[in-house]
Amino acid sequence: MLEEQIQMVDLHGQYLRFKEEINGAMQAVTDSCAFINGPQVKTFAGHLADYLQVPYVIPCGNGTDALQIALMALELQPGDEVILPAFTYIAAAEVVALLGLTPVLVDVDPCTFNIDPRKIEAAVSERTKAVVAVHLFGQACDMEPIMALADAYHLYVVEDNAQSIGADYAFSDGKVQKAGTIGHIGTTSFFPSKPLACYGDGGALMTSDEALAARIFMIANHGQECKYQHRRIGCNSRLDTLQAAVLDVKLKHLEEFTEARRSVARQYDEALSSCDSLVIPAKSTFSTHVYHQYTIQVKGGRRNALQHLLKEQGIPSMIYYPLPVHRQEAYRQISRVSGNLDVSIRLCESVLSLPIHTEMSLGQQQYIIEKLKDL
Known part of the structure; x- marks a missing residue:
């Protein structure tokens, strides 16, 4: 038996290695007392957008919120169908159900464990409006055929990139994009065990569509266009400034x-x-x-x-x-x-x-x- 205990994830050891940087970043937040929507939130969002090479990153409260906000931004209606993998964490199906949508479950690829593009087309019906591609365990779904199907059937694609942030997807023409930036909306989680993780809950959405970005930002902020002016039904989902400060340090590494x-x-x-x-x-x-x-x-x-x-x-x-x-x-x-x-x-x-x-x-x-x- 080893003297040192083996863990699935060693959060404490990682913290000790970057203790000075992380403590300094958190201290700056506590000194300013800007705990909600402090400048570090915008700074981190900008740095993450640069890393992912995507125009818009909108932080939110957690990864499940990110998925729900994404589907709300697509303005799907109760009864609409959303295709998702049967082998996945429950969050994707959960938000589909919460919005009165119908989860349509398809099988996954036996090698990668990700949603099998070959199974998606057979699942499409006249009520199908979106596909959730969950990038499981660290590598991206095969997005090129998924996007081709989405174009052919006029479907939205939401990427759940909570487990695979930083993965690169290569198209057949040699073009490379970061996972989470290929579909109409990407989502991620900053849960403490994730590849890019904070010290509590946190999440984000990313998109290249300016109109969708504005809608996402509005929904995550009580549906407000400006203070006390609520254009749509929204929710209250925001990334704490302390968590943004931690994430900005970790993003560098x-x-x-x-x-x-x-x-x-x-x-x-x-x-x-x-x-x-x-x-x-x-x-x-x-x-x-x-x-x-x-x-x-x-x-x-x-x-x-x-x-x-x-x-x-x-x-x-x-x-x-x-x-x-x-x-x-x-x-x-x-x-x-x-x-x-x-x-x-x-x-x-x-x-x-x-x-x-x-x-x-x-x-x-x-x-x-x-x-x-x-x-």
């Missing part, structure tokens, strides 16, 4: 964070690729991978047993996700299933995410690898 996780992933790949009982994560040909998670598949129905054995050795792991959306009780009656969801069901029974983070030591990783090979 995002590429460094990404490379640290990629280094861990390379070590896992090299060591585990020969394990017959495991399937290591596939890397797509069209997207770089930022490894928010390192998610293996465990063969032979042994996933739960392996997780238990790892726990006995002091190695944490997580199951993202144990149930597909269509088997969640709240969504059984309100969602529409398109085609079979065999891949999503199989993944829910076989995936296991191993520890991967920016502060992971070589000794910790070697210990995990040794135990995996022994079990």
